[in-house]
Amino acid sequence: MKFLVCISNVPDTTTKITFTPDNKEFNKAGVQFVINPWDEYALTRAIELKEAAGSGTVTVLNVGEADTEPNIRKALAIGADDAIRVNAAPSDAYFVAEQIAAIAKEGAYDVILMGKESIDYNGFQVHGMVGEMLGIPTVAPAMKLDMSGNTATLEREIEGGKEIVSVNTPFVASCQQPMCEPRIPNMRGIMTARTKPLKVVPAVGEPARTTVAEFALPPKKQGVKLIDAENAGELIKLLRNEAKVI
Amino acid sequence: MSVLVVVECADGEVKKSSLEVASYGAQVAAQMGTTATAIAVGEANEANLAKLGEQGITKVLYDAEPRLKDFVNNAYTKLIATAAEQEQAKIIVLANSNIGAAVGSRLSVRLKASLATNVVELPKISGDQFTVKRGAFSGKAFSDVVLSGDRKIIAVKKNSTEAQHDAGKTAEVTSFSAQLSDADFADAPKQVVMQDQAGGVLLPEAERVVSGGRGMKGPENWHLIEDLAKALGAATACSKPVSDVDWRPHHEHVGQTGITVSPNLYIACGISGAIQHLAGVNSSKVIVVINKDPEAPFFKAADYGIVGDVFDVLPKLTAAVKALN
Structure with missing residues (x-):
């Protein structure tokens, strides 16, 4: 089984988001970048399934410029066998999907996994686009993934419940908790990651279909109105008569 | 040219987020000087679909194929794509739900449309420039995104826009068939498990x-x-x-x-x-x-x-x- 795991390079979850003075770009200064937390489920589950089968490969794919390589190496340290970096800024979901589809097709991957969405763009789009470009099923968002031969059984989250879905390879799934416990690299992994292959390839396909004109931060709160704990019922009156939300 | 709105139904009721989407779509149609048509998915009830007139929908397309009751990615995508072609829809509006995102992303490739998810406001349309505001950085920020091309898909974030209610107005409900075959249902769920929601709210x-x-x-x-x-x-x-x-x-x-x-x-x-x-x-x-x-x-x-x-x-x-x- 050949697994292709797509990872994004995103600001750490503790990052306070700021923008350049013209609000056109995210301000990267002093920001720590990590593997997108949702993608960690995809990566760890692919490694677990490969280990359980006792054969197969896990290739990690990133669309990004050279500054993403430390996180690609981290994915190799966690247990991926090799990596591909498409040397281009991930300008929008469509552009990224085109790169993944081209590599998935060329490498004849059986299972294409990624996180539910990236925590920076929050598109929740790439999985469906890749599936459609390749003409194969997509299961998103998947909470559970098991393989038996060429058949996968997945649990797909729906509003208020879940669906049990079976698909044959090749397929795309976007992953989320509680699929597995994401692994962290150990020392041996870090040492071997240095020499694992990382191939850099140029981008293909059409340009992005969407562009960001401007970023904005949410409006600041006016300040908290404190109610005495002894008189907590007062809060309910305020919620009804002042805020008018109950 | 029209605006096509995807309306999700469950147990015969139109979901609250889809009422918001219907209202959003009707307002976009008004901005563009056209009308809004809805396509229903899930287990729908014709009387409730007609009530989408209150949100400003003129016509509702409904395929009574029983296998469309549960979400099936390929079948839903084909159904909506067929409706979009029939209605010559330039704009498709759906909910930023697990169904909306799964179908919207496939549709964007099939219909060569630009796609924006997690949208929180009505678009700004100025000449050829079509801009939507969407949530980014997991709620820490917003971005104004310009959608290029002739066709656009907008997934509207739940609870971010209010559904209009123009009491008493009704929409025309028309039966519709996308000629779906068994192959379109190949990825149908084997089983659907709903959480126990005794008196609970989703x-x-x-x-x-x-x-x-x-x-x-x-x-x-x-x-x-x-x-x-x-x-x-x-x-x-x-x-x-x-x-x-x-x-x-x-x-x-x-x-x-x-x-x-x-x-x-x-x-x-x-x-x-x-x-x-x-x-x-x-x-x-x-x-x-x-x-x-x-x-x-x-x-x-x-x-x-x-x-x-x-x-x-x-x-x-x-x-x-x-x-x-």
Whole structure:
């Protein structure tokens, strides 16, 4: 089984988001970048399934410029066998999907996994686009993934419940908790990651279909109105008569 | 040319988020000088579909194929794509739900359309320039995105726009067939398992949410959260540490790596307010924080606050709500 795991390079979850003075770009200064937390489920589950089968490969794919390589190496340290970096800024979901589809097709991957969405763009789009470009099923968002031969059984989250879905390879799934416990690299992994292959390839396909004109931060709160704990019922009156939300 | 709205139904009812989407689509149609047509998916009821006239929908297409009751990605995509071609729709509007995102992303490739998800406002249309505002950085920011090309798909975030109600207006319900074959249902679910929702409210669609953190000290104390939620008609939620230790299920985890909610009222009980949690809730209209630590960072993001012990305060609040009703 050949697994292709797509990872994004995103600001750490503790990052306070700021923008350049013209609000056109995210301000990267002093920001720590990590593997997108949702993608960690995809990566760890692919490694677990490969280990359980006792054969197969896990290739990690990133669309990004050279500054993403430390996180690609981290994915190799966690247990991926090799990596591909498409040397281009991930300008929008469509552009990224085109790169993944081209590599998935060329490498004849059986299972294409990624996180539910990236925590920076929050598109929740790439999985469906890749599936459609390749003409194969997509299961998103998947909470559970098991393989038996060429058949996968997945649990797909729906509003208020879940669906049990079976698909044959090749397929795309976007992953989320509680699929597995994401692994962290150990020392041996870090040492071997240095020499694992990382191939850099140029981008293909059409340009992005969407562009960001401007970023904005949410409006600041006016300040908290404190109610005495002894008189907590007062809060309910305020919620009804002042805020008018109950 | 028209605007096509995808309306999700369950148990015969149009979902609340789809009423918002219908209203959004009708307003976009008005901006563009055209009309809005809806395509229904899921288990629909014709009388309820006709009522979409109240949201400004002129016509509703409905395929009564029974296998469309449950979500099937390929079949839904083909159904909506066929409707979009028939109606020559330039704009397709759907909910930013698990169904909307799964179908919208496939449709964007099939129909060569540009796609924006998580959209929170009506578009700005100026000549050929079509701009939408969407949530980014997991609730920590917004971005204005320019959609290029002839065709556009917009997935509207739940609870971010209000559904209009023009009482008494009706839409024409027309039967529609996308000539779906067995092959289109190859990825149909084997089984659908719904959570037990006895009197409960679904978190993603909820207008009011009562949420608990580690300050609740253990799952055995959750009846305090549930009692207040029940009195308010609210959904229950929790912070990441709480779902990580399995006090509550993962689907209740609100935050940057859980779900992002934007209810009218969010009541946080015993949650300190880490930046990752705030990201998931800061588009809520009114935030109430109850915490015994006056220095909890959540108070800076709150509209109302009580510095006190949740075990004292919650029963008082529940009693006060019951006294009101």
